[in-house]
Amino acid sequence: xxxxxxxxxxxxxxxxxxxxxxxxxxxxxxxxxxxxxxxxxxxxxxxxxxxxxxxxxxxxxxxxxxxxxxxxxxxxxxxxxxxxxxxxxxxxxxxxxxxxxxxxxxxxxxxxxxxxxxxxxxxxxxxxxxxxxxxxxxxxxxxxxxxxxxxxxxxxxxxxxxxxxxxxxxxxxxxxxxxxxxxxxxxxxxxxxxxxxxxxxxxxxxxxxxxxxxxxxxxxxxxxxxxxxxxxxxxxxxxxxxxxxxxxxxxxxxxxxxxxxxxxxxxxxxxxxxxxxxxxxxxxxxxxxxxxxxxxxxxxxxxxxxxxxxxxxxxxxxxxx
Amino acid sequence: xxxxxxxxxxxxxxxxxxxxxxxxxxxxxxxxxxxxxxxxxxxxxxxxxxxxxxxxxxxxxxxxxxxxxxxxxxxxxxxxxxxxxxxxxxxxxxxxxxxxxxxxxxxxxxxxxxxxxxxxxxxxxxxxxxxxxxxxxxxxxxxxxxxxxxxxxxxxxxxxxxxxxxxxxxxxxxxxxxxxxxxxxxxxxxxxxxxxxxxxxxxxxxxxxxxxxxxxxxxxxxxxxxxxxxxxxxxxxxxxxxxxxxxxxxxxxxxxxxxxxxxxxxxxxxxxxxxxxxxxxxxxxxxxxxxxxxxxxxxxxxxxxxxxxxxxxxxxxxxxxxxxxxxxxxxxxxxxxxxxxxxxxxxx
Amino acid sequence: xxxxxxxxxxxxxxxxxxxxxxxxxxxxxxxxxxxxxxxxxxxxxxxxxxxxxxxxxxxxxxxxxxxxxxxxxxxxxxxxxxxxxxxxxxxxxxxxxxxxxxxxxxxxxxxxxxxxxxxxxxxxxxxxxxxxxxxxxxxxxxxxxxxxxxxxxxxxxxxxxxxxxxxxxxxxxxxxxxxxxxxxxxxxxxxxxxxxxxxxxxx
Numbered sequence: 001x002x003x004x005x006x007x008x009x010x011x012x013x014x015x016x017x018x019x020x021x022x023x024x025x026x027x028x029x030x031x032x033x034x035x036x037x038x039x040x041x042x043x044x045x046x047x048x049x050x051x052x053x054x055x056x057x058x059x060x061x062x063x064x065x066x067x068x069x070x071x072x073x074x075x076x077x078x079x080x081x082x083x084x085x086x087x088x089x090x091x092x093x094x095x096x097x098x099x100x101x102x103x104x105x106x107x108x109x110x111x112x113x114x115x116x117x118x119x120x121x122x123x124x125x126x127x128x129x130x131x132x133x134x135x136x137x138x139x140x141x142x143x144x145x146x147x148x149x150x151x152x153x154x155x156x157x158x159x160x161x162x163x164x165x166x167x168x169x170x171x172x173x174x175x176x177x178x179x180x181x182x183x184x185x186x187x188x189x190x191x192x193x194x195x196x197x198x199x200x201x202x203x204x205x206x207x208x209x210x211x212x213x214x215x216x217x218x219x220x221x222x223x224x225x226x227x228x229x230x231x232x233x234x235x236x237x238x239x240x241x242x243x244x245x246x247x248x249x250x251x252x253x254x255x256x257x258x259x260x261x262x263x264x265x266x267x268x269x270x271x272x273x274x275x276x277x278x279x280x281x282x283x284x285x286x287x288x289x290x291x292x293x294x295x296x297x298x299x300x301x302x303x304x305x306x307x308x309x310x311x312x313x314x315x316x317x318x319x320x321x
Numbered sequence: 322x323x324x325x326x327x328x329x330x331x332x333x334x335x336x337x338x339x340x341x342x343x344x345x346x347x348x349x350x351x352x353x354x355x356x357x358x359x360x361x362x363x364x365x366x367x368x369x370x371x372x373x374x375x376x377x378x379x380x381x382x383x384x385x386x387x388x389x390x391x392x393x394x395x396x397x398x399x400x401x402x403x404x405x406x407x408x409x410x411x412x413x414x415x416x417x418x419x420x421x422x423x424x425x426x427x428x429x430x431x432x433x434x435x436x437x438x439x440x441x442x443x444x445x446x447x448x449x450x451x452x453x454x455x456x457x458x459x460x461x462x463x464x465x466x467x468x469x470x471x472x473x474x475x476x477x478x479x480x481x482x483x484x485x486x487x488x489x490x491x492x493x494x495x496x497x498x499x500x501x502x503x504x505x506x507x508x509x510x511x512x513x514x515x516x517x518x519x520x521x522x523x524x525x526x527x528x529x530x531x532x533x534x535x536x537x538x539x540x541x542x543x544x545x546x547x548x549x550x551x552x553x554x555x556x557x558x559x560x561x562x563x564x565x566x567x568x569x570x571x572x573x574x575x576x577x578x579x580x581x582x583x584x585x586x587x588x589x590x591x592x593x594x595x596x597x598x599x600x601x602x603x604x605x606x607x608x609x610x611x612x613x614x615x616x617x618x619x620x621x622x623x624x625x626x627x628x629x630x631x632x633x634x635x636x637x638x639x640x641x642x643x644x645x646x647x648x649x650x651x652x653x654x655x656x657x658x659x660x661x662x663x664x665x666x667x668x669x
Numbered sequence: 670x671x672x673x674x675x676x677x678x679x680x681x682x683x684x685x686x687x688x689x690x691x692x693x694x695x696x697x698x699x700x701x702x703x704x705x706x707x708x709x710x711x712x713x714x715x716x717x718x719x720x721x722x723x724x725x726x727x728x729x730x731x732x733x734x735x736x737x738x739x740x741x742x743x744x745x746x747x748x749x750x751x752x753x754x755x756x757x758x759x760x761x762x763x764x765x766x767x768x769x770x771x772x773x774x775x776x777x778x779x780x781x782x783x784x785x786x787x788x789x790x791x792x793x794x795x796x797x798x799x800x801x802x803x804x805x806x807x808x809x810x811x812x813x814x815x816x817x818x819x820x821x822x823x824x825x826x827x828x829x830x831x832x833x834x835x836x837x838x839x840x841x842x843x844x845x846x847x848x849x850x851x852x853x854x855x856x857x858x859x860x861x862x863x864x865x866x867x868x869x870x871x872x
Contacts, residue, residue: 006537006538006539006540009555036538036594037595038538038541038594038595039594039595039596041597042597065595066595102538102539102540103538103594104537104538105597108483108597110483111407111408111410111481111596112405112406112407112481134595137376137456138410138456153446217485218483263536267535273535275535283456
């Protein structure tokens, strides 16, 4: 199939600061129609027309999946990032028309689960907000454990505690509160699935502890979107399209391909889904792999690269695109 | 109503027949003079008005009779319709998808009006008028998947997506090409395709699965598959194989044109939004050889395809024993003239 | 790799492995007949504290008392020996209903036993890929007749006669985890009475 995903034309209906770092955006369809429903955990890819080039960033949908009037996302400002979140925070205002993708779910609930145990850190709360609304509407059994730096930076913590008082547990880092993970995991009934969304350290911690306690791999789900990191500019030759393109400092290789009208499929744009996997034809230099799709062995072999997050440093790189 | 529905049977006296218009729109599955397995998926977008590809769910002259035949099959064997408990939401997804599509595409036959979660569904051909609460099973006479697929032609499989695989966790299967839902329900993509020869070693399923896992909301896909059936039987299930199997032995050169049917499956794939499952409708179209022969291009092509097909495939599709007779019959319609590309009849 | 040498087959046919120790606070081992040997082999490599966390459910079938003493000598936390899978079924269901995530499941012996216990474990919420299996003993098959749905246990010959509806069935490799059985399909539907000679394929 063709690159990317089916698109939706939307208008920004609300921009609401949630705290010092996080702002919430509400989209409605520009033509006034209904938006598609989605499943909890889905994201949308937001197109940003930023100073002459198109940036596409994925954000989890946090609104009620059954609500067809509007979608909501939350964006955490990242001053060290390449500018996507800065663009959203500074250039996106009510009334702006934007293009977003149809929802795509790479972090879906396993609906067979007898219980859904959700573990969130920071802005990782957003996919769970949609999932909890989905489960609440269908009598699902869930429980949330949510770590925040401080009460004031704990996006939506209060709102969630109010809505689901017996299912939501909040932990404040600044008060020295932490999830008692071992006891939490030991006590779960057979058929429980864990979902983790947050910083890489948190994901690794939960996965490691669960594995040590004998949890099966299939019962552990996590979502870690890598934002593509900036890096030294480099040049790439494309064997199929017979083009030589430049990848800028604040541009990903995938974005550079798109800017040059080269067909490159994608779903997550964060090194996780495998869609943009591209064969390396020739490489004189070092591939800087940043994805978690390819195995360590594949990284070492240097025959494949994930253009959404990975880069190159060296003399010549030829790709099969 | 715009469609004149046939009163016909798919069992006992086999009074099923295609009108000349139905023959002309038959989805002949061979786009060239040879056939081999392939993934052959293409976007399921509105194409060729009047063809089975015009709308998301095709409704044709056989609709009412096919639904009656399904009801008879289900009364005899309710296990042809099963949904594992976690697939209820996918069932609602399917119901919503079909009701919205049919009301949009066939406004003279179906209508759907919504007042919040209270939905009103009218199905004029089947004389159904139902008010129900969306997502509340207790307000429908059957589960949501069963309810809507008792009113929609074709078999339906609902595939749950998890662990980088697809799982056949629900289905309404009453007109299948010899596979058992009751046995296969709960299997993953590779397991339920395990009996298919050759395709696995060709890597077909690995590629097909990769495509399907990435199937997008709003971007459905389709492909054609085919097999052979003696008599216009919808229920060619393994459960009843000992009953329909003997029919395959009564063919002669005199009766093969009227008794041997080419059976084409229009397989479509839709990502279901609320459940993230995939709906996999498998719609069967039947056309007997002598009706196919009214289109000269199809006569020539069918002869060439069957002549060159590997025995392994003919065995898997269940017509190896009748293949010589088919070729004898079909060779009369193949004058060796070239055929045009694509599946449709040449314009006169 | 499996201790029993099975011919290459299709993707729906289960494959079996050799037990390895896995992390976990509780271990459930279900075995029949020669399956006991898989548990005893595991014991040679397992840490000493394994058995104090282990529940063994064993169905000796034709092996009688042969392995009972050795299994009991492992001093498992809980031990049960019973006459049939049917007899043990409630105990197995009860064990799963009270269990927590992290429970390790080991199934050993015939395909029929492993298949049925596998179904109980997956129904309780353990992914089938997380359950260890080791085939020992008989390769006779548990067959479902696709026509009458009846199960015939310990099928050794192909084709065979359905013990319920009497049709002549051929033995497929197509396997259903939900049925815990292989599929039997009428072999003479297109030529009633023309049944090939039955061959002993499984022991």
